[in-house]
Amino acid sequence: MHTIAVVGLGYVGLPLSLRFAEIGSRVLGLDVDETKIAALQAGKTYIKQFSAERINASVSKGTFIPSSDMSRVSEAEAIILCVPTPLTKQREPDLSYVLNTGRAIAPHLQRGVLVVLESTTYPGTTDEDLRAVLEEGSGMKAGEDFHLAYSPEREDPGNAESNVSKVPKIVGGYTPACRDKAVALYARAVATVVPVSSCKTAEATKLLENIFRSVNIALVNELKVVYAAMGIDIWEVIEAAKTKPFGFMPFYPGPGLGGHCIPIDPFYLTWKARQYGKHTRFIELAGEINTAMPDYVVSRLIEALNAKKKSVNSSRILLIGLAYKPDVDDTRESPAFVLMDKLSALGAEIAYYDPHVPVVGPTREHARWQGVRSMNWDAATVRGFDAVIVVTAHSDVNYEELSSWCDCIVDTRNVFQLAADEDKTVQKVWKA
Numbered sequence: 001m002h003t004i005a006v007v008g009l010g011y012v013g014l015p016l017s018l019r020f021a022e023i024g025s026r027v028l029g030l031d032v033d034e035t036k037i038a039a040l041q042a043g044k045t046y047i048k049q050f051s052a053e054r055i056n057a058s059v060s061k062g063t064f065i066p067s068s069d070m071s072r073v074s075e076a077e078a079i080i081l082c083v084p085t086p087l088t089k090q091r092e093p094d095l096s097y098v099l100n101t102g103r104a105i106a107p108h109l110q111r112g113v114l115v116v117l118e119s120t121t122y123p124g125t126t127d128e129d130l131r132a133v134l135e136e137g138s139g140m141k142a143g144e145d146f147h148l149a150y151s152p153e154r155e156d157p158g159n160a161e162s163n164v165s166k167v168p169k170i171v172g173g174y175t176p177a178c179r180d181k182a183v184a185l186y187a188r189a190v191a192t193v194v195p196v197s198s199c200k201t202a203e204a205t206k207l208l209e210n211i212f213r214s215v216n217i218a219l220v221n222e223l224k225v226v227y228a229a230m231g232i233d234i235w236e237v238i239e240a241a242k243t244k245p246f247g248f249m250p251f252y253p254g255p256g257l258g259g260h261c262i263p264i265d266p267f268y269l270t271w272k273a274r275q276y277g278k279h280t281r282f283i284e285l286a287g288e289i290n291t292a293m294p295d296y297v298v299s300r301l302i303e304a305l306n307a308k309k310k311s312v313n314s315s316r317i318l319l320i321g322l323a324y325k326p327d328v329d330d331t332r333e334s335p336a337f338v339l340m341d342k343l344s345a346l347g348a349e350i351a352y353y354d355p356h357v358p359v360v361g362p363t364r365e366h367a368r369w370q371g372v373r374s375m376n377w378d379a380a381t382v383r384g385f386d387a388v389i390v391v392t393a394h395s396d397v398n399y400e401e402l403s404s405w406c407d408c409i410v411d412t413r414n415v416f417q418l419a420a421d422e423d424k425t426v427q428k429v430w431k432a
Contacts, residue, residue, distance in 0.1 A: 001026045002188075005076035007101055009036055009066070011260075011330065012118055012153040013082035014050055019164040019189045021063040028076060029066040040066035048329040048356060049157060070101075074108040078116065078185050081130075082153065084260070085119045086364060091267050093122060095129060102130050106137025114147040114181045120206050120265050122272035126150040126199040127174045148174040149182035150199040152206030157259075158328035168192040172202030210265040211283055216251040217262070218286035221293050224253040233431065235414040255391055255412040255432065256293040256335025258324025263290070263333045294338040300432035301343070301387060301410050308408055310386055313347035318375065318385040320402070321392020322354040329356040336391045337366040351375050351385070355396055379405050389432075390415050403428070 005028040006017045013029070021027045031037055039046050043056025058064035073079050083097040098119055109115070115134060117126050126149070131142045142148040151171045169190045173179025179195055186193050196202050224234040234253055242250045257263040266287060270280045302312055324334040331337070340350045353375045360372045375381055377398075382388070382405040390399075393413035402409065403416065407428045416429045 002078075003028065003076045004185075005030055005073045005079045006082060007031070007070070007073070007079065007105065008082035008084075008097075008119075009033075009040065010082065010084070011047060011157055012155050013080075014047060015155065015164050016080065016082065016118075016153075016189075017064055018050065018054060018058055021058040021061075023189055025063065025188070027058075027064050028072050029064055030068065030070060030072065031066070032068060034068055037066045037068050040064075070104045071108045073105045073113075074110055076113065078114040079105060079109075080116045080118060082118045085121050085264075085268070086260075087264050087267055092271050093268050095121065095125065098125065098130060099133050102133040103137055106134050109134065109138040109140065109146055111140065111145050112147070114149065114178070114185060116149045116151050116182055116185070118151055118153045120152060120210070120261060120268070121203060122207070122268040123200040123203040124272065125203060126172075131174065143175040143178060147178040147181045148199070149178050150202045151182060151186060152202060152209075154209075157330050158325055165190055168194050170194050170196060170202050170205050172196045172199045174199055204269075207265055207269045210261045211269065211286075213251070214257070214262050214266045214290065215282065215286040216249070217253070217257065218289040220251045220253045222289050225296055228431065235417070235431075252414075253412075254293065254335070255297045255389075256338055257290045258332065258334040258336075259330065260332045294335055294342055297339060297389065297410065297412055297432045298342050298346070300430050301389060304408050304410055304430040305387055308386070312343065314349070315386040316349045316351070316384065317343055318382065318388045318406075319350070319352040320354075320388060320390045320397060321394055322352050322357045322360065322374070323392050323394070326393045327356065327395055331357055331361070331363065334391075337363065337369065339389065339391065340369060341366065353377055353382075353397075354392070355394060377401075382406055 003026040004020050006013045007030045009029050009031040017027045017029045029040060036046060040055060043052055043059050045052045045055055081101055083101050085098060086094045088094050117130055131148055135141060140146050149171060151169055154167045169186045171179060171182045171186060171193055173182055183193050183195050227234045227237065238250050241248050266283045270283055273280050305312060305315060319336050319339060322331055322334060322336045323329055324332060344350050358374050360369045362370055387408040388406045389410045390413050393415050399415050409428055410430045410432045412432045
């Protein structure tokens with residue numbers, strides 16, 4: 001039985017571990033978070049989309065072995081790193097998780113082992129930064145004594161049609177032999193493996209995927225503001241444009257970007273490009289537009305409250321949706337936190353309702369909200385707020401009830417698709 005170690009059991013590492021375990025590999029699931037390890041050992045889940053039954057099945061069979069003991073990588077023929085790559089407050093890459101993990105496993109590497117990085121990062125991370133710490137800590141040479149590769153994650157939380165086995169896997173190696181070793185590994189679990197010429201090419205591919213989304217979302221966010229000033233509904237425009245069968249792909253505006261990838265990854269390339277004397281003006285402009293969207297939402301809320309002869313200061317504001325995308329419990333980089341901070345600074349009393357996030361967990365930049373609980377969903381509770389902002393379009397929220405309970409709604413997700421002015425409901429809904 002093949003033994004694989006997956007380091008980092010979050011939204012990337014956990015599904016990857018389960019996929020390999022379910023096809024018969026022996027998977028060491030490693031994480032420094034003892035709470036996660038304890039939950040997994042008990043057959044429990046901490047990510048909504050992965051059922052406890054599925055986890056327990058692999059744990060019970062002994063094909064998935066959760067542990068916090070990094071020395072156990074010595075048992076593995078392949079080690080896959082799925083750790084965070086956030087930005088610093090100065091919007092520069094924070095590789096501490098990658099490099100510290102590399103230092104932790106390096107002394108335990110066995111000759112011939114394959115190490116693969118899946119974390120999104122800038123070109124050069126794998127074969128320069130990570131390679132250096134692995135070689136220093138192990139006393140071995142990449143490409144000679146052990147194999148080194150990069151294969152970017154392509155997780156889509158909340159998408160039932162997306163799973164590890166069906167999404168094509170990009171693989172680049174430090175040497176051709178390293179690449180071939182990684183291709184053979186992933187071919188066991190993934191239907192389509194796409195080899196590329198180098199680790200840097202694979203790293204650049206992942207950045208292109210996310211920059212593509214960031215730039216196009218910025219475009220529709222900018223058009224939303226412009227068209228709103230003209231009295232044009234951007235959502236209606238997008239639906240009409242979608243009818244063109246070629247040369248157009250729909251992207252949708254929102255209150256800001258969320259998730260680990262889109263708000264962060266483009267700036268990895270921006271930072272790296274400066275080392276080559278290049279400036280990524282297009283990428284940086286897209287980042288500025290997307291980052292400014294919470295301010296636009298706040299301005300629309302102020303307009304809506306003014307129409308009711310109220311001010312933001314002392315108003316009670318309810319945010320619908322804390323997760324960064326519909327029907328998931330993932331709050332990473334959610335624009336809801338930015339809105340909460342901004343509105344609180346203006347003197348508003350802030351609360352949220354999210355059926356997928358009953359309580360705010362730890363966050364890197366918004367610690368003040370940790371422990372705050374989701375409000376109850378009932379008429380008495382919602383009517384106690386002066387205004388509601390729809391931040392996330394969860395499908396299991398009853399928007400008809402919301403419309404009947406609240407007379408001041410700022411809709412950032414077009415959940416109230418109202419076209420007829422004669423509909424009295426439209427008078428209470430402000431598009432943002």
